[in-house]
Amino acid sequence: MPADIEDFDRVLTECVTIVSRVVPDSPMVSVTLCARTGLRTVACSHAKAELFDELQSAAGQGPVLDAIGHGIAVTADDLTADSRWRRFTADTTEVRSLYSEPLEWEGSSFGAITLYSGDAGGFADETRVAVRVTADHIVLLYRTALDAARMREIAAQLKEALNTRAIIDQALGIIMAQRRCTSHQAFEILRNVSQVKNVKLYQVAATIVETVSGEPPQRPRFEEPPQRTADPKK
The missing domain is CATH 1.10.10.10 (Winged helix-like DNA-binding domain superfamily/Winged helix DNA-binding domain)
Structure with missing residues (x-):
């Protein structure tokens, strides 16, 4: 993740806020990216969503890690009856169901968008479709931001x-x-x-x-080209 992408986190925060508001039951939403030190939550609709991401990173297991590692969506309808991530579920009883969709680009996963809910029963098909569409938009945002950072470099x-x-x-x-x-x-x-x-x-x-x-060489000054502005008549 390039460090000089200034607006990327802000745009992602707007995305997860919209998702949390428009899908049924207003779940907690987070966007997590892979970092050198583990997972990094770059946007979340609730502080607890970031905490749940951190618990998985600390435990070394969890649905977000599985979604990123295997490149497939991970769902859990009732974590109290799910034995896949015992170290993660042992540290939290506030999450009953979740859905984690990987963010994929150029054949590999670099993060995930995850829904957390305190209610059992999972999420409707329509909600999961909405999350997949949002994931596609996030990948597009990431690619655009990365291209801009490379052009600046x-x-x-x-x-x-x-x-x-x-x-x-x-x-x-x-x-x-x-x-x-x-x-x-x-x-x-x-x-x-x-x-x-x-x-x-x-x-x-x-x-x-x-x-x-007798003095240091003077470097030439290169002026930035003027930015194009849209013609209001068009």
């Missing part, structure tokens, strides 16, 4: 590459003037110095520019 890398390239070009110009050589020969000189001193190429270039000019 690529843009930052491109800016850095352009900045360092400008400094290298300044250094090449200085070497060409001093050595009366071609740009290719100047680059070979710069690269050899970089290898001998075991210093990055642009750092050697920056030192050359600063030595000649």
Whole structure:
């Protein structure tokens, strides 16, 4: 899960709040994602839903873990008569029925959306269909947010590459003037110095520019392109 996705958690919270309100009996809803340290509840309609997720993570077993691990929906109509997750059910008596739908992308599960209820009897087919549709929307949100984060990272890398390239070009110009050589020969000189001193190429270039000019090289400023706005006439 990318750490710089700012609005992802907020949108998910809105999703689970809507689900909790529109499905019958207003169950507790949570969205859980896989993290390096275990499960991470990124959105929930009730604080207890997050607690139930944490209990499963601590116990190392539970319907959410099964849904994510096997990539199939997990349901329980009455946990008091269910022996599949004894370590989890032993720590809570407030949940009687639940339904956990995995979140799948590119052939693997990366999380789950789960309904918790204090009443036995499970959830109606219509409710489970609604949860599956919501899961699809969450996957789409995740993919969109991840793509946006990757684009921001690529843009930052491109800016850095352009900045360092400008400094290298300044250094090449200085070497060409001093050595009366071609740009290719100047680059070979710069690269050899970089290898001998075991210093990055642009750092050697920056030192050359600063030595000649008496001040650190000025990086070019790249302005963000203006954002497009929708034409109100259309």
